[in-house]
Amino acid sequence: xxxxxxxxxxxxxxxxxxxxxxxxxxxxxxxxxxxxxxxxxxxxxxxxxxxxxxxxxxxxxxxxxxxxxxxxxxxxxxxxxxxxxxxxxxxxxxxxxxxxxxxxxxxxxxxxxxxxxxxxxxxxxxxxxxxxxxxxxxxxxxxxxxxxxxxxxxxxxxxxxxxxxxxxxxxxxxxxxxxxxxxxxxxxxxxxxxxxxxxxxxxxxxxxxxxxxxxxxxxxxxxxxxxxxxxxxxxxxxxxxxxxxxxxxxxxxxxxxxxxxxxxxxxxxxxxxxxxxxxxxxxxxxxxxxxxxxxxxxxxxxxxxxxxxxxxxxxxxxxxxxxxxxxxxxxxxxxxxxxxxxxxxxxxxxxxxxxxxxxxxxxxxxxxxxxxxxxxxxxxxxxxxxxxxxxxxxxxxxxxxx
Amino acid sequence: xxxxxxxxxxxxxxxxxxxxxxxxxxxxxxxxxxxxxxxxxxxxxxxxxxxxxxxxxxxxxxxxxxxxxxxxxxxxxxxxxxxxxxxxxxxxxxxxxxxxxxxxxxxxxxxxxxxxxxxxxxxxxxxxxxxxxxxxxxxxxxxxxxxxxxxxxxxxxxxxxxxxxxxxxxxxxxxxxxxxxxxxxxxxxxxxxxxxxxxxxxxxxxxxxxxxxxxxxxxxxxxxxxxxxxxxxxxxxxxxxxxxxxxxxxxxxxxxxxxxxxxxxxxxxxxxxxxxxxxxxxxxxxxxxxxxxxxxxxxxxxxxxxxxxxxxxxxxxxxxxxxxxxxxxxxxxxxxxxxxxxxxxxxxxxxxxxxxxxxxxxxxxxxxxxxxxxxxxxxxxxxxxxxxxxxxxxxxxxxxxxxxxxxxxxxxxxxxxxxxxxxxxxxxxxxxxxxxxxxxxxxxxxxxxx
Numbered sequence: 001x002x003x004x005x006x007x008x009x010x011x012x013x014x015x016x017x018x019x020x021x022x023x024x025x026x027x028x029x030x031x032x033x034x035x036x037x038x039x040x041x042x043x044x045x046x047x048x049x050x051x052x053x054x055x056x057x058x059x060x061x062x063x064x065x066x067x068x069x070x071x072x073x074x075x076x077x078x079x080x081x082x083x084x085x086x087x088x089x090x091x092x093x094x095x096x097x098x099x100x101x102x103x104x105x106x107x108x109x110x111x112x113x114x115x116x117x118x119x120x121x122x123x124x125x126x127x128x129x130x131x132x133x134x135x136x137x138x139x140x141x142x143x144x145x146x147x148x149x150x151x152x153x154x155x156x157x158x159x160x161x162x163x164x165x166x167x168x169x170x171x172x173x174x175x176x177x178x179x180x181x182x183x184x185x186x187x188x189x190x191x192x193x194x195x196x197x198x199x200x201x202x203x204x205x206x207x208x209x210x211x212x213x214x215x216x217x218x219x220x221x222x223x224x225x226x227x228x229x230x231x232x233x234x235x236x237x238x239x240x241x242x243x244x245x246x247x248x249x250x251x252x253x254x255x256x257x258x259x260x261x262x263x264x265x266x267x268x269x270x271x272x273x274x275x276x277x278x279x280x281x282x283x284x285x286x287x288x289x290x291x292x293x294x295x296x297x298x299x300x301x302x303x304x305x306x307x308x309x310x311x312x313x314x315x316x317x318x319x320x321x322x323x324x325x326x327x328x329x330x331x332x333x334x335x336x337x338x339x340x341x342x343x344x345x346x347x348x349x350x351x352x353x354x355x356x357x358x359x360x361x362x363x364x365x366x367x368x369x370x371x372x373x374x375x376x377x378x379x380x381x382x383x384x385x386x387x388x389x390x391x392x393x394x395x396x397x398x399x400x401x402x
Numbered sequence: 403x404x405x406x407x408x409x410x411x412x413x414x415x416x417x418x419x420x421x422x423x424x425x426x427x428x429x430x431x432x433x434x435x436x437x438x439x440x441x442x443x444x445x446x447x448x449x450x451x452x453x454x455x456x457x458x459x460x461x462x463x464x465x466x467x468x469x470x471x472x473x474x475x476x477x478x479x480x481x482x483x484x485x486x487x488x489x490x491x492x493x494x495x496x497x498x499x500x501x502x503x504x505x506x507x508x509x510x511x512x513x514x515x516x517x518x519x520x521x522x523x524x525x526x527x528x529x530x531x532x533x534x535x536x537x538x539x540x541x542x543x544x545x546x547x548x549x550x551x552x553x554x555x556x557x558x559x560x561x562x563x564x565x566x567x568x569x570x571x572x573x574x575x576x577x578x579x580x581x582x583x584x585x586x587x588x589x590x591x592x593x594x595x596x597x598x599x600x601x602x603x604x605x606x607x608x609x610x611x612x613x614x615x616x617x618x619x620x621x622x623x624x625x626x627x628x629x630x631x632x633x634x635x636x637x638x639x640x641x642x643x644x645x646x647x648x649x650x651x652x653x654x655x656x657x658x659x660x661x662x663x664x665x666x667x668x669x670x671x672x673x674x675x676x677x678x679x680x681x682x683x684x685x686x687x688x689x690x691x692x693x694x695x696x697x698x699x700x701x702x703x704x705x706x707x708x709x710x711x712x713x714x715x716x717x718x719x720x721x722x723x724x725x726x727x728x729x730x731x732x733x734x735x736x737x738x739x740x741x742x743x744x745x746x747x748x749x750x751x752x753x754x755x756x757x758x759x760x761x762x763x764x765x766x767x768x769x770x771x772x773x774x775x776x777x778x779x780x781x782x783x784x785x786x787x788x789x790x791x792x793x794x795x796x797x798x799x800x801x802x803x804x805x806x807x808x809x810x811x812x813x814x815x816x817x818x819x820x821x822x823x824x825x826x827x828x829x830x831x832x833x834x835x836x837x838x839x840x841x842x843x844x845x846x847x848x849x850x851x852x
Contacts, residue, residue: 004736004738007736008736024775028741028775029741030738030739031736031737031738031739031740032736032737032738032739032740032741032771032773032774033736033772033774033775034733034734034735034736034771035771035772035774035775035776036702036732036733036734036769036770036771036772037770037771037772038713038835039712039713039835039837039838040709040710040820040824040827040835040836040837040838041708041709041710041824041825041827041828041836041837042702042704042708042709042711042713042728042730042770043415043417043561043708043709043730043749043768043769043770043828044771044772044773044774044827044828044830044833045748045749045750045751045752045773045828045829045830045831046745046748046749046750046756046758046773047750047751047752047754047756047773047774047829047831048741048772048773048774048775048777048831048833049774049775049777049780049831049832050741050742050774051741051742051754051755051756051774051831052752052754052780052781052831054741054742054754055752055754055755132775132776132777134777134778135777136780173778174778175777175778175780176777176778176779176780176832177778266753267752267753267754267755268751268752268753268754268784269752269754269781271782271783273783332780332781332782332783333780335782337782337783337796337797338782338794338797339783339786342783382797386794386797386813389792389793389794389813389814390812390813392792393635393812393814394812396633396635397635397636397637400635400638
């Protein structure tokens, strides 16, 4: 093992220097380090943060691959060059080489830019602050390209990533210290800094922006967009479940997200409490709105009617809800940290996501704002849960002395 | 009277190299060593000078803060060397052992007919007091305070640790004398936890309340027992003592001698023939480690079990409180793509391409590699699964790290000892030193609040 020894010598040579964190980040990527325990438990479990983060990435890869095919598919479908997929999930017109090539050509640059820019910022901060490069960005870097529209310019993505990593994470002290989910901070920055890009009906399909106002214009409205404007939805529900619809790159396939979620729950990396309670929260809010429209309180003339009358279970399939629940609400750093808090946190995410979705006319995707909002409130939830424990302790003391 | 306690949260760590239940006598050690650092927060004041003769039971030093609190020699011999470290702190006392022990005579006594003050003075004078620890702070018990209860755990759940049912066999009379003495020192009861399955030597003793405990580790930790029966509130004190030390106290009353004999388990996957040895406190571990033989060169010798012990040099000596010596392979090697490849040969509580959940009965051969680098706390909810106390482990660890005394107190710092956090440390994905964090937190509180 010549490589192992050479790397070991290099590590010894540069240990303690400024560049050591950068070197170690690459070294520990190749080899599990030779660090041993010193005190306390002399043995440790096999898992480390890299493995944990890697498991999330593995759960994301199917969404990425699907997103690549879907990007090409939506593009050619809008151009009228191919038939709509009609043979279930494995339709040949979806899983075609042509779709993949077109999709990969536009999606992979987003992935690469996201990682290069984000990890670059992480490396710089690690070197300045002299700590190891932490793994948090591995997941963030994969999430970001999956939650942006495909037509986003690369420079815009770079600016957003730098903002998100620096303001969303590093100013708080890096991985583990941040209050807001960095991926969503990036998404929110894009949304508020470039609103015309991030909403509307043009950005969701490859090349739609360039063709706007030309005779070849193509439309690529998301389902949420249609519903918000009380337009009829042209996709059937099975398409939404499979994911053959326009939307952010990775968020469309509820089926694959469901499988990814089950994998995360099985591997005990993702919190089933948050996932389950978010879904319950969304269903409750959806049922309330359904009841309101059924009772005739809101009629078809209302601009909220389209989304309000959407059946409660369909809310789970459309937009970024499923993706947000599985991959972003469960971020352990920004979520509630107590098990009981997770139930409340998850429920409110689902509840508020649907609420915002229905009542926000400018931007019908409530998931991002719901998660960010609950990120802010998660420490408060935890505080009250922990206070319960503290009070129990005080009560125990009082019953003793009384 | 016995009561049943069922522990649900926890984790049994199955390791290779469990000690075979055969007892051998370790060869007599040439030198014996006492390390004052094992008596946490005690500053020693020497009584004996270098070169002086001592008997088993002769006072070597006392605590600077309390002259009554004496520490005695486990064997007879000559105090050959007092080693000092930085700032002239005494790091170790070396005693050249005599071939045969001469015991200092303390006189046989019947604890039944003694009152609390007499027992206390007897234990202090004979050097048996340091065996008794207190909570809060997990330090040697303060003799001035009357504890609300005394807890003994006679149930072993820690990986590879000495089985109390085995090492206490035939010591019922000493246990009884020790327990009776202890029962006079508290206004409450002496509680003992025993495993449900085996025949415990605690069964049938008087002056004690027996609790049947079942469940995974840390069901056998005394902290778990306290948490289940009578958690420590602010202003209260409980004492804890390990059963083997009760035996030494009992023997003091029955024979009048301080007999530092220990039955220890020598265990771990690096040991050729792991088994039990009779030896003495402070003896060279080499006397029995090389008797049992080692499978490899590059090993970690641990005074205590693999979760809570101290790493020592193989030429070093048995600790004052330990009844287990574990030897496991060092893990100072790199592993190619070790962070991502599927793992079959290491324990994991997740299923993230780690497959130990498929082999619940398998005995693993773990080394000392941390399996990853130190990171900030990221994952949540996993500590709670192995932590049976009614305390939020992540929150209390963070409170210790940012040194918020009020919060530490509110979250239950008075109830815990570092060993309660050995399992959370074991499963920590961020490889944080939980026991060290808790120890430093306790020390800070002791200093500020005391």
